[in-house]
Amino acid sequence: MMDASFWPELFNGAWTTLWVSGSSIALGVLMGLGVAMLRGARIPLLGRALTLYVSVVRATPLVTLVLFLFVAAPSLGWDVDRRVIAVAAMTINTTAFNAEIWRSSFATFPREQIEAAKAAGMTKGLMLRRIMLPQMLITSLPNLVNEMSLLVKSSPAIAMVGLVDLTRVSYRIGAVTYQPLPPILAAGAMYLLIIGALVRLQRVADRHAGRLAM
Template sequence: MSDRTERLIDIFIHSFMPLLQAGVKFTVPLTLISFALGLIVAFITALARLSSLKPLSWIAWFYVWIIRGTPLLVQLFIIFYGLPSLGVTLTPFPAAVIGFTLSVGAYGSEIIRAAIGSIPAGQWEAAYSLGMTRGQALRRIILPQATTVSLPPLFNSFISLIKDTSLAATITVTELFQKGQQITAAVYEPLLLYIEVALIYLLFSTVLSGLQSWLERRYGRHNVRAGGRIS
């Protein structure tokens, strides 16, 4: 075995734990917090889009239009580097959370809105015939079915988000990708380090894909047992 090969193996082994720790300490929490907050924003935005109150619907549409129509990287730069000119200064992690939350909220709202819209109108009519209000029908009948419909695309968004968090490196969040950049600058082996970073992202994505499959099977069985009946 050549000296260079031994050096590469040594770098790979010794850099793995620092990279994994950066992923667990920053990438995973950033993903979980942003996605949880983003789902709340997405749900509220979806209901606003479906609202009969036109001003509310227009505001929600405008938010979705802006976020979906501009790059996430530009949004992060506006929040972290642009807002200080208005007197609003944020540390890197909260700035990243805000940026990713707004992104998840916009894209997730369209998923939730489409899922609610996919429920047959007869479900609403049947609920009304039982004396339910619109809110009761939404909560008891429509949302449980819409949850099953929206689960796969929402989880796909979650998996995409954990990879998109690499953009947080551009606003100095010391997550997995930036940690890889720091180690690369020290050992001058970019190909090896970036491949290692990619493998750790792949590990996270694979675990989440397995969790997604389990949740889809569980909710699928639950939906079959429920039989889509109004009770």
């Protein structure tokens, strides 16, 4: 049984995991949308550069990206807080995956609705805000939430730059108490609660997407 005095450390570690993951998720969803839109803007050089970015980042493990930024920042003379490095690495990672989700939504959006909006005199910006994005968000949400879950599961990579996340705290408590199992089980339960909340959100999104498709 784990001593109650260690629970505050676990909660602090869980907060670090939630804060870094949540910030990266919010930035990644928005930036992924931006990348998807720019890739469809018919600017050849920019489109090829963004396609290369998406391909390279999706093939790169998150822990490698975290370590690369951690080493590269001082080499360039940048004094960057390790929390910023962690959020930046996770954001770069999830942006690439979110960009593919949004790109698929753009590609499968009903052309007849676009033609009808054009016929009604809507500008591209107005059509995007009022017609495309609301529907695309609903249909893409299951995949976006799945990507959020994967990012949280990968978040222990931030411990490589010294951040005390939930996984690192559980290891530290186990090393101090010489009983590694209780803190690891406690950390696992907290991860289960976080992922469970996202899975619940995904199921709700699936239902809404199904109704929209009917």
